[in-house]
Amino acid sequence: MSNQSCGVLIVGGGMVGLSLAHQLLERGLASAITVLEKEPELGRHSSGRNSGVLHAGLYYKPGSVKAKVCVNGANRLRAWVQERGLPLNACGKLIVPPRPELDSQLDVLAERGRANGAQVEFWDEQQLRELIPEARSASGRALWSPNTAVVKPITVVRRLQQELGERGVVFLAGQAGWTTDPQRRQLLLADGDTITYGHLINCAGLQADRVAHRFEVGRHYSLLPFKGLYWQLKPDCPIQPRTNLYPVPDLDVPFLGVHFTPSADAIPVVSIGPTATPAWGRENYRGLDAVEPAMAAANLALLARQYLANRGGFRRYVHEQAFLALPPLLLRAAQQLIPGVRAEHLQLSEKVGIRSQLFNHTTQRLEDDFLCLPGQHSTHVLNAISPAFTASFALADLILDQALPTMNLP
Ligand SMILES: Cc1cc2nc3c(=O)[nH]c(=O)nc-3n(C[C@H](O)[C@H](O)[C@H](O)COP(=O)(O)OP(=O)(O)OC[C@H]3O[C@@H](n4cnc5c(N)ncnc54)[C@H](O)[C@@H]3O)c2cc1C
CATH class of the missing domain: 3.50.50.60 (FAD/NAD(P)-binding domain)
Known part of the structure; x- marks a missing residue:
């Protein structure tokens, strides 16, 4: 000893x-x-x-800790990665409203982004389609973040x-x-x-x-785990977005919604996800591995109470995101951004993460x-x-x- x-x-x-x-x-x-x-x-x-994704700092309320550190941290990590010649896909990011009533959220994001020191531009449908011909915006507007990158x-x-x-x-x-x-x-x-x-x-x-x-x-405080599954576009899928494509998020819901992300590989693999389904354990990545039944039951009861009380965007989370692990629902969410995506274009990715959220x-x-x-x-x-x-x-x-x-x- x-x-x-x-x-x-x-x-x-x-x-x-x-x-x-x-x-x-x-x-x-x-x-x-x-x-x-x-x-x-x-x-x-x-x-x-x-x-x-090296986020460019669009989402966070000015004054929050996230807002204070995101832009500066992204610049520093990006420089660190580039100095070492590690893989980096400087592909930017587009945010589009999947429904017309979400259009005004683009203004909120642009305002937040600028206040946080991020660079943002409004694009019209033509500019959107020049970068991703198959993408759609329900309102015809998109927000372009040139500094988002992927490592x-x-x-x-x-x-x-x-x-x-x-x-x-x-x-x-x-x-x-x-x-x-x-x-x-x-x-x-x-x-x-x-x-x-x-x-x-x-x-x-x-x-x-x-x-x-x-x-x-x-x-x-306790952490609530949510499982994040990813799908990916098959290599022979004719649609291969060259940039990140995100839906306008519901800013009251903790997750950003299912999005398309090209990887930093020499031939980028485009992933779709991650989902956010209540997980059966903090480290329950596959099947029954690391299942924690007591914790899972307590968390489900807590989520049910939040849903009934409709606190903190929980009801919208349940309606819009909790079941996206089901392939038809995931496909529908993907099609809101790229209508031409079909079930036969998708395969489940090996990548899976647990997205924890801290409950007070x-x-x-x-x-x-x-x-x-x-x-x-x-x-x-x-x-x-x-x-x-x-x-x-x-x-x-x-x-x-x-x-x-x-x-x-x-
Ligand atoms: C699916 C998913 C997608 C995400 N996408 C992005 C993204 O695109 N961009 C972004 O910026 N962020 C993203 N995030 C968030 C990001 O991954 C996390 O914020 C970040 O990795 C947290 O780092 P960490 O060091 O706190 O945690 P971790 O990486 O989890 O590290 C914690 C470490 O602590 C160790 N540990 C735990 N318990 C003990 C113990 N008792 N004793 C010793 N060691 C212990 C664990 O083994 C682990 O290695 C994503 C997260 C998920 C799950």
Whole structure:
């Protein structure tokens, strides 16, 4: 049995944890950094399973944390990816209203985007069709975001891990069953080893609420998992959009709606999705793997209560998005953007992610923004939902600025 010690212990080696390690080094704040990861390798959860879209910052309410960090974070991550020659598809993004009454939402998005520092242009139907001949806008208008890009998320995670390792960050992977003694600033690992830390940062993604509860932090929050399935256009499908094509989202519903995304591969694969169906477990990617029956039952009961009370856009979520995992409904959603897409053009993708949403049991609402809570000698990142991948470098700076006064770094 051995005792290791570090200045900062980061729990969770996803993009948020890695970006925090990166910014701690870049800003010269700490050098003795350990990343503790429960899986044998990094990128097994959200950071390796997302759409890879570097969002341009259109959706977020000015003043929100998402709005503050998205544009800056996207610019920095894009530059980082380009400097290393990693795959990047600078294909932009089009947003179209699938129904005429949603047209005015384009103005809201344009206004928000400009307030957040993003570049946006209104396009007419002719411009839309020049880029995607088969696309349609119910109102004839579209919003063009030239700075949206797509990366390969797992490639980004692996490269960042490699570089951090070369700069002295210690990675302890395969560490699931640890316990904690917050008073003594210690973690006891399953093999009996201990780690003593100056400050701990919880970046455990889908499990971040459970980790926080072990530190008596955020007891009135829990994460609700939603499964995100993707379909993709078959290579011989005659329709292959060259840019991201999104519906105007219902801004009261937490998910952006099913969209078309070309990958950053040399020959882009166009995915359609992700869906957002209540998941049977936090990590229930396939079949009955990692099913958590008690949690699933409690979440379904909670969703039913939200539906009945019609709180926080839940009723619209259920009507418009909860059943999109059913192929005919997914096809119908895809056809609202590209009417020529047929069932025979689609195949189920191997990609699947779990999109968690943080529920506040006190307000009985989902938290829309990133949330970072302080604990004793610890910081807990509780709601690193989209666009946390895009924004990770800037989000890390913000988390550190908030935590620094209590971090007691040497
Ligand atoms: C389907 C889908 C599509 C998305 N699309 C986009 C997109 O296009 N653009 C975008 O910006 N964002 C997108 N997102 C959101 C983005 O993926 C997340 O915001 C981001 O990856 C969160 O990173 P993270 O480091 O917080 O979490 P994760 O990547 O989940 O990392 C958390 C890590 O903590 C580890 N961990 C958990 N519990 C413990 C424990 N007890 N001890 C040690 N380690 C632990 C996990 O194994 C995991 O490796 C998408 C998400 C999903 C699911």
